[in-house]
Amino acid sequence: MNEEQSDAIELLLRRQFDGPVPDEDFSRQVMQRLPQRRRRVTWPLWSGILMGAVACWLALLSSPLLRAGWQDWVNDHWSASAVTVLLVMLGMAMLALVWGVAEAEDR
């Protein structure tokens, strides 16, 4: 099929299409049937995050690795445990950064 014939068919099809339908009270009827918007409940998410953070903190509090690492870090002594603590913190910060960038790209 050449371009001229294709254009002719397209022109016929466009002519056949009636275009937008006039409102004629349609919008008012839809607005009357519109239910209340349900607000997204956010407290379960925040309480979950808080509980997770507390549980994580309690679990790590008793860990000798964390304590030793923290003390070495504060005393400027770059022991294996201090470097491990630093790497874990760096890794978590990177994860948060990647997550933030991915969320921003979706919007």
Next chain:
Amino acid sequence: MACVADSAAEAHIDRALVTRVLLGDDRSAFEQLLRRHQGMVRAQLRRLLHGDAAAADDLAQETFLLAWRKLDQFRGDARFSTWLYRIAYTCFLQVCRKTAMLAGDADEGEAENVPAPAHAMDLQLDLERAMRRLSAAEQAVLLHCVQMELSHEETAYVLAMPLGTVKTHAMRGKAKLKTSLAAWHEAAGKEKAS
């Protein structure tokens, strides 16, 4: 160029209205969205339902109620109108599945035997009949691509079809219409010659 700018401005207005609904639970913003797009959504559904205005309006209502409920899922990767057409087409497919309307291909053979047109006045009627001889997918692609003037990419989004399939359906659909309306083309050629 001005058309593209207009389209971008329209999309910008839609996005602002959507933001107002989502942030402020603003029903009047949704009413504006509704008034801006109801005409084309209803026209789309009327064509898909072969002119059944009542059924099309019922589906259009359902489309806007769904859009209201799922508005937070609109992420702006397509135009708001395109997102609405997709919801409308999905509603239409659900109705088709329920009523097995797509099985209308059964009378395809009968339609093939329609006699050639005799008068130019009947061209639109013959085009309508020729359209019905196309497969449901070809009809849907031509409606969105040609009649509603969406791009191939937008049509692929609305119909949830691969881009290549959309292009193939558009080409095949037009070729079939050309064959069905060949008698008109010949008549027009003879008129020009005489």
